[in-house]
Amino acid sequence: MTEKIETDVLIIGAGVAGATAAMELADAGLHVTVAMLGRDSTETSTYWAQGGIVFKGEDDSPELLAKDIRHAGAGHCSPVAVQLISEEGPRLLEELLIEKVKVAFDRNEDGTLSLVKEGSHSVARIVHAADATGKAVQLAFKGRLAGHPNIDVLSEHTAIDLLTPSHHARDRLAVYDPLSCLGAYLLNQAEGRVIRCLAKKTILATGGLGQIFLRTTNPSRAQGDGLAMASRAGARVINNEFIQFHPTTFYHPHEPNALISEAVRGAGARLVRANGEPFMQEYSPDWKDLAPRDLVSRSIHEEMLKTDMPHVYLDLHSYIDADRIKEKFPNIYRVGLEYGFDISTELVPVVPAAHYFCGGVWVDSWGRTTIADLYAMGEVSCTGVHGANRLASTSLLEGIVWGKRAADHIRETLPAHLPVPAQDIPPWKDYGGETPDPALITQDLSSIKHIMWNYVGLVRTTHRLSRAIRELRALETEIERFYRVAEITDGLIGLRNAVRTATIVTMAAWENKESMGCHYRQ
Numbered sequence: 001m002t003e004k005i006e007t008d009v010l011i012i013g014a015g016v017a018g019a020t021a022a023m024e025l026a027d028a029g030l031h032v033t034v035a036m037l038g039r040d041s042t043e044t045s046t047y048w049a050q051g052g053i054v055f056k057g058e059d060d061s062p063e064l065l066a067k068d069i070r071h072a073g074a075g076h077c078s079p080v081a082v083q084l085i086s087e088e089g090p091r092l093l094e095e096l097l098i099e100k101v102k103v104a105f106d107r108n109e110d111g112t113l114s115l116v117k118e119g120s121h122s123v124a125r126i127v128h129a130a131d132a133t134g135k136a137v138q139l140a141f142k143g144r145l146a147g148h149p150n151i152d153v154l155s156e157h158t159a160i161d162l163l164t165p166s167h168h169a170r171d172r173l174a175v176y177d178p179l180s181c182l183g184a185y186l187l188n189q190a191e192g193r194v195i196r197c198l199a200k201k202t203i204l205a206t207g208g209l210g211q212i213f214l215r216t217t218n219p220s221r222a223q224g225d226g227l228a229m230a231s232r233a234g235a236r237v238i239n240n241e242f243i244q245f246h247p248t249t250f251y252h253p254h255e256p257n258a259l260i261s262e263a264v265r266g267a268g269a270r271l272v273r274a275n276g277e278p279f280m281q282e283y284s285p286d287w288k289d290l291a292p293r294d295l296v297s298r299s300i301h302e303e304m305l306k307t308d309m310p311h312v313y314l315d316l317h318s319y320i321d322a323d324r325i326k327e328k329f330p331n332i333y334r335v336g337l338e339y340g341f342d343i344s345t346e347l348v349p350v351v352p353a354a355h356y357f358c359g360g361v362w363v364d365s366w367g368r369t370t371i372a373d374l375y376a377m378g379e380v381s382c383t384g385v386h387g388a389n390r391l392a393s394t395s396l397l398e399g400i401v402w403g404k405r406a407a408d409h410i411r412e413t414l415p416a417h418l419p420v421p422a423q424d425i426p427p428w429k430d431y432g433g434e435t436p437d438p439a440l441i442t443q444d445l446s447s448i449k450h451i452m453w454n455y456v457g458l459v460r461t462t463h464r465l466s467r468a469i470r471e472l473r474a475l476e477t478e479i480e481r482f483y484r485v486a487e488i489t490d491g492l493i494g495l496r497n498a499v500r501t502a503t504i505v506t507m508a509a510w511e512n513k514e515s516m517g518c519h520y521r522q
Helices: 016-027 062-072 079-100 133-145 172-176 225-233 262-266 293-307 322-328 330-338 395-413 438-455 462-485 490-511
Strands: 003-012 032-035 151-154 157-162 183-188 193-204 243-250 270-272 312-315 348-357 360-362 374-376
Touching: 003 016, 003 183, 016 032, 016 079, 016 133, 016 395, 032 193, 062 079, 079 133, 079 395, 133 395, 157 193, 157 225, 157 490, 193 225, 193 395, 225 360, 225 374, 225 490, 243 262, 243 293, 270 293, 293 312, 293 348, 322 330, 374 395, 438 462, 438 490, 462 490
Parallel strands: 003 032, 003 193, 032 151, 193 374
Antiparallel strands: 157 183, 183 193, 243 348, 270 312, 312 348
């Protein structure tokens, strides 16, 4: 059975960007439908974010922040986007997160916000909630949105594809019209039903793509769903070669890669060899352990090759008092114990992992994509702020700024009716077929992860990329063939999006012959 939902705005994703837009639109009286993959909003990339959010420090200015963003982005940032986030970001953080949502950021004894300095920042300007800032932000939004009369939340609903008249309308002459979006087909995971969600405006806020790599800090379904859907619909996608690897995640051969925030190195921790000898000064004499993330990650990669080790070490206890470690980084301390290490007394094995996607669906200063009535924000989008490499702690701020700006634009331009009659969009056609075997899906995902890690990872070469393209194209052909004849499931949708995303990233890496930022061609 297929259902139909009509709404003013459909938001796919519930992280900081989607939640900001939902709050602003709902408070303005619009009806908002939020579709999310998980059972609740704690399964977002925002929830996992540790470090903090850019605010404003002493002797700070928009010009100084913009300079730091451009430097980290290897000069590849959009001047308009950098100016926007530098001038509007700190103000919106105060208005939305502190005053409206009431996020409990850490404060000093005198009541002022506690500010820390992170890699490539000129001054201490990062606000934080211990070492679990994203969790504090996500839970504050959850409380703010819960029970809102203008918001319907569809938990455990998977977006299959965006609804575009040129692809889906019964009127085949719509193929000659400019591209536009009318919502999405959504799979109710629990019941196996597909819903036509028709919306006057649609927002992609689906997060990143780290799970196409073998090692990542991202949640389990960050497989590039939004990027793949937008690409299939015909949206412009850019800067897809720029994948930022976080230098420091707990190394364990049989466990997920848990993030160790850059704030730890900001507090004084050093990257060291097995004998405790620091090494970053050999790769970056000026920045040392607080160099841009791409440089730190490649330096660790080089050390691993030199020593034939699967990791290097992070030394906290030699440089930070044990009590301060437990006070400032309680979550990291707890996770370390779960991994079998006491970070206050021992060297901690660390390894880089895919962390943040700097490219994505092209958007303008209002979050508009090249498809009419389709917006994108957060990690799935490419505003141009990050350029070739993201400056630490700018991602949550970017989500707030573009979430607010997109909401403002939607509020001013929302039409009275759907631009295409609802009856012109047909129900989902389920052709039945065999139920996908989870073991085969797991195997295909494993193949994608290993291809991307070995051939499209920290260091890329012509031969590696060429092989990756051949293998991914063959895999995508087979997955698409099976998708057309099999029963629709959440796992199959995710696999289809993952292989499409992996191909997009690999082709972008192949086409860009110049090393820049977090894209490194050897």
